[in-house]
Amino acid sequence: MYSEIFKDHLTHPRNAGELADPSVVVEESNPICGDRLRLALRVCEGRIEEARFLAYGCPPTLVCGSIITEMIAGLSVQDAARLTRQDLLDKLGGLPSRKMHAAALAIETLRLALERLRGD
Amino acid sequence: MKRRVYLDHSATTPIDPRVVEAMLPYLTEKFGNPSSVHLFGQEARAAVDRARQLVAELIGAQPQELIFVSSGTEANNLAIRGIAERAAPYGRHIITSAIEHPSVRGVCQALEQRGWEVTRLPVGEDGLVRVEDVRAAIRPDTVLITIMLANNEIGTIQPIAEISHLVREERQRGHRHLWFHTDAVQAAGRMAINVAELGCDLLSLSGHKLYAPKGIGALYVRRGVQLAPQMLGGHQERDRRAGTEAVPLIVAFGKAAELARQELDARIERMRALRDRFERGVAERITDVVFNGHRERRLPHLSNISFRYIEGEGLLINLDLQGIAVSTGSACSSGTLEPSPVIRALGRDEELARGAVRFSLGKDTSEEDIDYVLEVLPQAVESLRRISPLYHRALGERAERSPSN
Ligand SMILES: Cc1ncc(COP(=O)(O)O)c(C=O)c1O
Numbered sequence: 231m232y233s234e235i236f237k238d239h240l241t242h243p244r245n246a247g248e249l250a251d252p253s254v255v256v257e258e259s260n261p262i263c264g265d266r267l268r269l270a271l272r273v274c275e276g277r278i279e280e281a282r283f284l285a286y287g288c289p290p291t292l293v294c295g296s297i298i299t300e301m302i303a304g305l306s307v308q309d310a311a312r313l314t315r316q317d318l319l320d321k322l323g324g325l326p327s328r329k330m331h332a333a334a335l336a337i338e339t340l341r342l343a344l345e346r347l348r349g350d
Numbered sequence: 351m352k353r354r355v356y357l358d359h360s361a362t363t364p365i366d367p368r369v370v371e372a373m374l375p376y377l378t379e380k381f382g383n384p385s386s387v388h389l390f391g392q393e394a395r396a397a398v399d400r401a402r403q404l405v406a407e408l409i410g411a412q413p414q415e416l417i418f419v420s421s422g423t424e425a426n427n428l429a430i431r432g433i434a435e436r437a438a439p440y441g442r443h444i445i446t447s448a449i450e451h452p453s454v455r456g457v458c459q460a461l462e463q464r465g466w467e468v469t470r471l472p473v474g475e476d477g478l479v480r481v482e483d484v485r486a487a488i489r490p491d492t493v494l495i496t497i498m499l500a501n502n503e504i505g506t507i508q509p510i511a512e513i514s515h516l517v518r519e520e521r522q523r524g525h526r527h528l529w530f531h532t533d534a535v536q537a538a539g540r541m542a543i544n545v546a547e548l549g550c551d552l553l554s555l556s557g558h559k560l561y562a563p564k565g566i567g568a569l570y571v572r573r574g575v576q577l578a579p580q581m582l583g584g585h586q587e588r589d590r591r592a593g594t595e596a597v598p599l600i601v602a603f604g605k606a607a608e609l610a611r612q613e614l615d616a617r618i619e620r621m622r623a624l625r626d627r628f629e630r631g632v633a634e635r636i637t638d639v640v641f642n643g644h645r646e647r648r649l650p651h652l653s654n655i656s657f658r659y660i661e662g663e664g665l666l667i668n669l670d671l672q673g674i675a676v677s678t679g680s681a682c683s684s685g686t687l688e689p690s691p692v693i694r695a696l697g698r699d700e701e702l703a704r705g706a707v708r709f710s711l712g713k714d715t716s717e718e719d720i721d722y723v724l725e726v727l728p729q730a731v732e733s734l735r736r737i738s739p740l741y742h743r744a745l746g747e748r749a750e751r752s753p754s755n
Contacts, residue, residue, distance in 0.1 A: 246737040264700060266740075286659070286739055296737075
């Protein structure tokens with residue numbers, strides 16, 4: 231049902247935890263199913279230097295949190311803002327259709343973090 | 351090779367090799383149709399009769415009181431719809447519990463849409479229906495009470511004999527068209543069952559929960575109880591369930607029932623000892639766990655545990671990748687959360703309902719199996735907690751409350 235990449239991230243999540251000196255922290259939840267994703271970013275001169283996540287909910291939500299931190303670390307804020315749900319899905323080898331909301335939550339949380347960063 | 355531990359016997363059991371051996375001739379040379387008059391047919395008929403006797407003995411029934419069906423689900427459908435349709439002239443009210451298996455819940459819902467009224471009794475935090483609630487729910491137009499003998503997620507054993515007592519009192523008062531069905535699919539082979547002691551009118555069984563193959567079940571219908579057949583067009587099963595008998599599966603079910611009866615005490619003792627050892631191990635090794643269901647009044651093979659701060663499915667996949675098979679009662683699909691209705695019915699919050707995992711042992715589960723699970727489980731829980739915002743928040747709050755540490 232799930233890809234090897236998926237299982238790997240589930241059992242060995244990358245960049246889990248909090249950041250000591252984050253530039254921004256946001257926590258979003260899916261109001262319907264209650265899944266939660268927290269992203270913390272440290273940004274320096276328009277580039278994401280470090281990203282950390284915490285997640286609660288079904289496995290795809292946990293995995294999307296882990297994968298998205300890997301995808302955005304080192305990216306410029308502009309490039310990170312261009313990431314789509316499809317980019318995330320490609321990276322993790324697809325998701326069953328009924329679990330798509332996990333990818334949506336991850337992208338949404340990232341957008342919100344970047345917006346808040348710009349607002350500051 | 352990595353160890354594989356199957357702790358999902360409430361979902362299904364492996365087929366006992368002795369059962370396979372018993373059914374094999376009926377998949378090969380003994381292929382007759384029990385309705386045929388010739389020797390081939392007689393051979394098959396004799397095998398079906400013998401199996402019926404064996405299944406009847408498992409529950410203390412008479413053989414002619416059993417109807418073979420295709421599954422526990424069909425047994426529940428036949429019982430509930432069969433009684434509801436037959437008794438409709440006398441009333442259209444059904445009493446059931448909030449924690450029935452979907453195969454009971456679904457039928458009740460369908461009847462509701464067709465004009466029946468359904469009262470769903472709550473359970474206490476211990477997962478038990480209160481007999482007083484049943485008494486209070488009975489109305490003059492109540493025709494059926496359907497409450498499971500033992501629950502499939504938490505294993506709690508309902509006070510069936512006490513409810514039967516109520517039903518008999520009602521009948522003595524002139525409430526003649528009232529019947530009592532119990533779903534014993536999870537209970538059979540895991541506790542002693544005697545229909546005379548339980549006092550129910552109908553009781554559902556399924557083969558694959560007691561080491562027979564999938565696709566065979568039975569409904570016990572006490573002598574004299576009439577129900578509307580749901581499968582028409584043949585005289586099989588004394589006109590109550592048409593269709594040529596699944597002879598190999600029936601033979602297998604008979605053998606499995608015989609073994610379950612002979613080995614019941616040993617199986618119970620063994621599973622209970624291992625289950626208790628497992629629960630002690632979990633309580634010692636993992637913090638913030640909640641054991642679900644009444645501690646004593648429950649099946650010996652099952653343990654349902656809520657792990658705070660995490661969700662069951664992540665744990666399930668984590669364990670699966672390490673060779674351990676368990677299950678959860680929740681299903682998260684297309685963004686709508688369906689936390690286990692059973693755990694929710696206990697009054698647990700949503701987090702505990704989502705964090706509930708069922709471990710169900712079998713007659714052949716070993717001490718080594720349990721030790722392996724006790725070794726793997728704490729790490730799996732810990733690794734999911736490490737990434738849980740709920741856990742981090744709780745840790746933070748704890749640190750605030752005791753700043754000296
Ligand atoms: C309590 C209960 N009732 C009914 C069923 C359905 O039985 P079957 O799988 O044979 O349809 C199950 C199986 O999960 C069960 O646990």
